[in-house]
Amino acid sequence: MSLREHALSLFRSAVGTVRPAPMMKRALKLQGDRCPQLLVKGQAFPVKRDLYLVGFGKAVLGMAAAAEEILGDHLVRGIISVPLGIQESLQRAGMQEMLLKPHSKIQVIEGAKNNLPDAEALKGAGAIQQLAEGLTADDLLLVLISGGGSALLPAPIPPILLEEKEKLTKMLASRGAAIQELNIVRKTLSVLKGGGLAQLAYPAQVVSLILSDVIGDPLDIIASGPTAASSHSVQDCLQVLAKYNLLHNLPKSVETVLSSSPTKPTAPENYSHVSNIIIGSNTLALDEAKHHAESLGYAALVLSAGIRGEVGRVSTLYCQLIRLVCLGLAGRAEEPLGDEVRGNLLQLAAELEIPGLDLAKFLQALRGLGPERPVCILAGGETTVQLQGSGKGGRNQELALRVGLGLHRAQAMEGSSPQGRCEIIFFSGGTDGQDGPTEAAGAFCSPGLVAEALQEGLDVEAFLRNNDSYTFFSQFQGGHHLLVTGLTGTNVMDIQAILIRALERS
Ligand SMILES: Nc1ncnc2c1ncn2[C@@H]1O[C@H](COP(=O)(O)OP(=O)(O)OP(=O)(O)O)[C@@H](O)[C@H]1O
Ligand SMILES: O=C(O)[C@H](O)CO
Known part of the structure; x- marks a missing residue:
């Protein structure tokens, strides 16, 4: 089986375990x-x-x-x-x-x-x-x-009207409020939440x-x-509204509800x-994928079920991880380059503030893997894309495209790149089967993507500038790198996997 077929079956096994029927029956x-x-x-x-x-x-x-x-x-x-x-x-x-x-x-x-x-x-x-x-x-x-x-x-708690609440929620979302912040506000203004x-x-x-x-x-x-x-009070709600500059033009009805809300959450x-x-949960899906990867012969590790942050930074994290795994498979992880990559990774993880991630421990576990078996690293969560262009895409396809670009750049910079001696595939997919407003769940990439795309006249960087990852993947090699599953009927955020095997032993 190819790495791509393995990757696809990992995604399917992860999603399969959190499909409503098996999940409920368990x-x-x-x-x-x-x-x-x-x-x-x-x-x-x-x-x-x-x-x-x-x-x-x-x-x-x-x-x-x-x-x-x-x-x-x-x-x-x-x-x-x-x-x-x-x-x-x-x-x-x-x-x-x-x-x-x-x-x-x-x-x-x-x-x-x-x-x-x-x-x-x-x-x-x-x-x-x-x-x-x-x-x-x-x-x-x-x-x-x-x-x-x-x-x-x-x-909505009377006298708040549905339209008023909807407008406020929309405004918060468009100003970049995280789901935690959005839902702190929703809870304060709702009878049932x-x-x-x-x-x-x-x-x-x-x-x-x-x-x-x-x-x-x-x-x-x-x-x-x-x-x-609820662990939140009306004060928390006011803080969120202040953060997004919404305190001063709230509808009268919202002001009325906020001023009469109990100051403490219900005991x-x-x-x-x-x-x-x-x-x-995403953790459950990743655990299942890990078991499946092991059954396929991989040394498998779960990085985190809490990957979050701007998609560009997250793609750099994955590119550095791929470099490190390739160094390990080439028996070169302890060289100064290995230390440099580990340093980059620790800094990136600190910047991204991924909840619960002990990267030092993860890197230790990675060091423990021998060069004999192919390696599978699994992760999940939800990244964010700051939309700048008018293209069609989703956060998973954009992440895969950015990882493809990062791997291409690393290869171009390092003449005898350790990546050159490995077969590598990366994918990112939404477990609900729909990545942004597109028909795909996500996409695959490998280090050759940028060069192969150029041969077809497709400029990856131009597609990225326009947030047009879906159009790129639809055109590139006839859509072969799109991950298409159809709606899955479940949703535990997104899943990423890196699959690497050595082409030759050194
Ligand atoms: N052209 C694009 N390129 C990249 N990302 C995009 C693009 N258009 C929308 N998105 C991203 O897609 C996301 C919205 O899509 P989607 O509905 O799949 O996510 P969601 O609302 O978080 O839903 P769910 O959690 O159910 O997947 C947002 O994160 C948005 O930034
Ligand atoms: O419904 C919601 O609030 C979001 O999907 C988070 O659970």
Whole structure:
């Protein structure tokens, strides 16, 4: 098998493990008929009387279909809020297993066109709120949560209007606010976010199954944490608004809500009826890919599930890592060049502030790998692209193109580059199967990409200047380097892999 085929099968295995059906079947079981109980990752929750289900997010339709199969007749009723058009597009893609059965007890409300809250999503949120408010101490509410849940569960605190909240969210996003900042604001202005849904469902038992699309899997940030105790106060919200220069032209309604919000978050003891359980994440997907890489004969290491930062800086990190692995495979990692590359890497990692990454430890593990086996380095997270051009692309394709350019430049600079004696492939892909507004999930690159593209008359740097990575990859070698999977029905951010094997032993 070629490195490319290996890379593709690694991506598929990573995504496969966090697809709704296998993920739900691993996490959720219903046990016992007379005294049924839900078993979630080993924790038992007795079903005293009625079992209800609500959900919101891009992956929730498939999660709900799997849940209904597991819960059978025990499920009394459910409501989910999912992206506009998702049923039709899954149907068209032949992904029947992600659709509800004809006589399902779960009502589906589609909304949030373009991932923005709208009247349909508001309707969905209203129906979910009503269901939660009617529950009693004998009921159990199963909540399914995935990325995109914030836009699908809008319930602005009166007198704030949906349009006002949408405008504010849009403004924050366009000024570069991170998802954590965005969701701190959303929580403060919403009835259901920031633990609101869990509070309304009291005294029912609330069990939330969460598919994380945020680095570090923070319960109170994913989908704005509707069932999680918020660790943020109104002060934090004001700080975010001040940071993005929005404090001075807030709508009157938002000012009213902010001035009457409690200054402290709700005490954690008010959440004793709630269990929030992460059932799928980037870490889980990377672990699966690591096992798969090992089964293919690689010495595999996971760098981090929290790769973030500007795509150009992140591409330099990957290029330096590739240089180091090639030096290692050539038995030259301990030469001064190896020290220089390790120094560059440590500096880059410090600049990028990747949460939880102990790069020194990782480099130690890399040193421990012998030159015998091919090497696979896996990572995941979400990079950012500062859009300057008007081209078509996504952060994964742009990252792959930048890595291709970096490898080309390194080869051009170092005459007898260690890369020259290795076969190398890098890919970056969005686990949801869609990278930015394109039909691809991501792209592959190798050190020869820039030179081969030039032979076809394609200038990589010009495409990059215009953020036109999708157009480049579509044209280059007939689109062969695009990673195309179609919508996967799940989302745990992005995944990158570096695969390297020595061409000759020195
Ligand atoms: N031409 C482009 N080149 C590179 N990146 C782009 C381009 N156009 C949009 N993007 C990036 O694509 C991202 C938006 O796409 P997408 O909807 O896949 O991401 P998202 O909103 O983070 O959703 P998800 O987390 O579900 O993948 C943004 O990070 C944006 O900067
Ligand atoms: O819905 C949201 O808030 C984002 O996808 C992060 O979870």
